[in-house]
Amino acid sequence: MEQKFRILLAKPGLDGHDRGIKVIAAALRDAGFEVIYTGLRQTPEQIVEAAIQEDVDAVGMSILSGAHMTLFPAVMKLLKEKGAEDILLFGGGIISEQDAKKLQEAGCGRIFGPGAPTQTVIEYLKDTLPGRRKRESIL
Amino acid sequence: MTVLDRFYKKDRSALSRIISFIENREDGYLELLSRIYNISSNSYKIGITGPPGSGKSTLVDKIAIRYLEKGFSVGIIAVDPTSPFTGGALLGDRIRMQDLASRGEVFIRSMATRGSGGGLSEATREVAIALESYGFDIILIETVGVGQVELDVAGLCDSTVVALVPESGDSVQTLKAGLMEIANIFVVNKADREGSGRLVSELRLMLESRGQKQKEGWILPVIKTEAINGVGIDTLTDKIIDHRKHVENLYTQSGYREKRVKSELITILDRKIRARVLKELLEDNSVDSYVKQIVNGESDPYSITEKLMRKITI
Ligand SMILES: Nc1nc2c(ncn2[C@@H]2O[C@H](COP(=O)(O)OP(=O)(O)OP(=O)(O)O)[C@@H](O)[C@H]2O)c(=O)[nH]1
Ligand SMILES: [Mg+2]
Numbered sequence: 281m282e283q284k285f286r287i288l289l290a291k292p293g294l295d296g297h298d299r300g301i302k303v304i305a306a307a308l309r310d311a312g313f314e315v316i317y318t319g320l321r322q323t324p325e326q327i328v329e330a331a332i333q334e335d336v337d338a339v340g341m342s343i344l345s346g347a348h349m350t351l352f353p354a355v356m357k358l359l360k361e362k363g364a365e366d367i368l369l370f371g372g373g374i375i376s377e378q379d380a381k382k383l384q385e386a387g388c389g390r391i392f393g394p395g396a397p398t399q400t401v402i403e404y405l406k407d408t409l410p411g412r413r414k415r416e417s418i419l
Numbered sequence: 420m421t422v423l424d425r426f427y428k429k430d431r432s433a434l435s436r437i438i439s440f441i442e443n444r445e446d447g448y449l450e451l452l453s454r455i456y457n458i459s460s461n462s463y464k465i466g467i468t469g470p471p472g473s474g475k476s477t478l479v480d481k482i483a484i485r486y487l488e489k490g491f492s493v494g495i496i497a498v499d500p501t502s503p504f505t506g507g508a509l510l511g512d513r514i515r516m517q518d519l520a521s522r523g524e525v526f527i528r529s530m531a532t533r534g535s536g537g538g539l540s541e542a543t544r545e546v547a548i549a550l551e552s553y554g555f556d557i558i559l560i561e562t563v564g565v566g567q568v569e570l571d572v573a574g575l576c577d578s579t580v581v582a583l584v585p586e587s588g589d590s591v592q593t594l595k596a597g598l599m600e601i602a603n604i605f606v607v608n609k610a611d612r613e614g615s616g617r618l619v620s621e622l623r624l625m626l627e628s629r630g631q632k633q634k635e636g637w638i639l640p641v642i643k644t645e646a647i648n649g650v651g652i653d654t655l656t657d658k659i660i661d662h663r664k665h666v667e668n669l670y671t672q673s674g675y676r677e678k679r680v681k682s683e684l685i686t687i688l689d690r691k692i693r694a695r696v697l698k699e700l701l702e703d704n705s706v707d708s709y710v711k712q713i714v715n716g717e718s719d720p721y722s723i724t725e726k727l728m729r730k731i732t733i
Contacts, residue, residue, distance in 0.1 A: 284443070284506075284533070309507035314531050319514035326520065330513060333526055335435040362432065418422045418440050419447055419454075 285409050286314045286336040290327045292355075293345040296320055300372070300394070301342040307398035313405070324354040331359070331367055337409050338368035338389070340401075348375050348391075352383050366414045370404070372396060423451065426553065431526065434553050438528055441549060442542045452545055458552035462494070463663055466560045466576035468601075470587040474608040475561045476515035477646040478582055478655075483516070485656045486557045487523030494526050494555035495519075496546055498562045501531040508532075512561060526555070541690060544575050544683075573601035574682055578662045580655070582606045583622075585614030599629070602639060603662050606655060610643040619643055637665050700727045 289305050291298050298320055308315045316334050318327065331339050339359075343351055352371060359365050370389035380391035390404050422440075425433035441448050465482070467475045476497065483493045497512035508531035519525045528550075530543060543560065550558050562572045573579045581602035586609075607619050622641045640658050644651030669675045712718040 284531075305509055309502060309509045310505050312505050312507045314501075314508045314510060316510045316513060316529050319517060322517070326517070329520060330527075332432050333435055333528055335432075335439045364432065416422050416436065418437065418445075419451060 283410070284312075284314055285338070285405065286316065286334060287405070288316045288318060288327070288331050288334055288336040288339045290318045290322045290330070290339065290341050291320045291343075292322050292324065292327060292341055292351050293343055293347050294321065295345040297344055298342075300344075301340075304340065304342070304372070304398060304401060307402065308405070311402040311406075324351060324358055327355055328358040328362060328364070332362055332364055336367060337413060338370060338405060341369070341371040341373075343371060343373040343375070346374070348373060348383070349379060352388050353386060356387055366412060368405075368408060368412060370401075372401075423454070426455075429553065434526065434549065435528070437549050438546050441545045442530065442533075444542070448545075452548060455552040456548060459554055460551065462547075462551040462555050462558045464547060464551075464558045464560065464576040464578075465659060466562065466572040466579040467582060468562045468572050468579065469582035469598075469606075469608075470584070471563055473582045473584045473587055474644075474646045475563075475582050476512040478580070478606065478608065478644065478652075479512075479559050479561050480516045480519065481646055481649055481652045482656055482659070483519055483525060483557075483559060484522060485652065487519065487525060490523070491556035492524035492554070493519075494528075494550035494553070494558045496528055496530060496543060496550070496558070496560045498530045498532060498543060498560070500563055501533050506533075524555075526550070526553075543571070544686070547575060571686075574686065577666050578603050578659055580604045580606055580659070582608050583618065584609045585612050585618050599626075603634075603637065604655070604658050605639060605641040606644050606651075607641060608644045608646050610645045610651065611648070615643060635665075635669060637662065696731060700730065 287308055289301055291301050301317075305315045305317050316330070316336065318330050322330075327339060327341070339355065341351065341355065348371070352369065356365075356369055359367055359369065368389045370391070372392035372394070374394055375391050383391055389408065392401055422433045422436045426437055437451065440451065467479055467482075469475055479495060479497070483495060486493050495516065497510070499508055499510045499512060501508045510529035510531060512529055513527055516527055519527070528546065530546065533541070543562075547558055547560065560572060560576060579601050581598045581604070583598075583605065584607070605622055607615050607622070609615060619641050626639050626641070642651055642655050642658060644655055646652070709718070709723045712723070713720060
């Protein structure tokens with residue numbers, strides 16, 4: 281991979297199961313991504329602040345608690361408020377197809393089911409990320 | 420408005436973009452650095468290094484809390500290794516620094532070492548310049564301690580803390596790893612674990628017997644901490660403040676600042692020149708043809724090096 285893509289992985293909400301997200305983290309690293317793992321129980325504010333400080337290309341959230349219909353929109357809204365809506369938000373967890381569809385219609389990236397092979401996630405990111413961030417003139 | 424304009428206005432997302440710009444070595448990054456280099460030089464830089472898992476991130480978190488409580492702003496750079504096999508990296512230092520944001524002005528950036536020969540990320544020095552010109556009072560830099568890395572971090576920071584744990588081996592290994600030379604403060608972390616008392620006394624003994632207890636008039640302290648429970652952190656931050664006074668004193672001596680600037684200039688030039696010359700010498704896959712010659716027994720790395728070196732003229 282020529283360009284280095286940076287991905288923030290977060291586990292918001294109260295459930296403490298981080299096995300799945302750790303598997304994804306390792307898989308993404310092995311696929312050449314720089315993965316920033318922020319740990320458990322992050323609030324949307326913390327996640328968005330971290331995403332901005334780390335200047336990531338994408339934020340991936342794993343949500344098993346059932347709170348996805350509040351957490352995804354909350355993060356999306358904050359990203360927008362901070363002018364960072366070009367950061368891709370994607371996710372996974374126990375989320376019904378119907379909910380996933382709703383979230384995607386609202387501007388969210390792909391939502392992967394619990395059994396999604398890591399390779400699918402990797403390919404999705406490799407396809408989606410190039411050219412996604414807006415380019416601003418620095419000097 | 421350019422990103423740099425927003426940076427001058429203290430926009431955090433602009434700082435973040437500028438760090439990426441520097442880290443990715445995008446066209447114009449040297450010009451950017453030359454513009455911001457002289458803006459401020461009041462940040463105090465503290466390096467934390469040591470073997471994997473010795474508690475560096477936890478220490479950074481606790482030290483940062485102390486400074487934030489005193490009203491200082493804190494910028495943090497946390498470096499983790501890039502996998503030499505895949506080019507990817509898992510940057511996990513933030514996990515230990517989750518609650519800092521609620522305590523004051525703090526900015527945390529994780530960096531991968533990216534192909535700089537397993538060392539400290541080449542861009543760390545320049546990212547520190549960005550944090551410095553943004554105006555952070557304190558800059559904390561965490562690096563995994565392996566060989567060259569610590570030398571780099573020591574050259575960059577005003578105070579270098581080396582964090583060891585009872586598990587990281589006896590003090591002879593510490594000596595071998597060259598940690599003695601770069602430490603300004605030794606921390607024996609995980610004092611709740613067995614063997615920490617022994618490591619402390621071994622270290623102290625070794626420092627005394629090697630006569631290395633005093634460097635430029637500074638007596639190397641060995642401090643026991645239990646970072647995870649916040650134990651020993653006050654002693655540590657007091658020592659850092661003492662060392663800062665010591666360093667500021669050194670700066671008033673003639674020649675000290677010059678010595679630091681000289682080593683900075685040479686480090687930067689060294690990297691640039693190396694990259695540039697290598698690129699020119701090994702243009703267009705010529706390296707592959709040299710490899711072939713060596714493999715076929717027609718030549719050897721030394722003759723080729725000699726031949727190439729003769730091409731270098733200024
Ligand atoms: N028992 C004990 N564990 C500690 C102490 N300080 C940190 N730890 C634990 O040690 C582990 C590693 O701590 P980190 O702060 O991540 O160590 P690190 O040196 O930054 O690790 P790397 O960046 O991966 O090299 C964590 O599980 C910490 O909770 C301590 O004083 N005592
Ligand atoms: Mg760490």
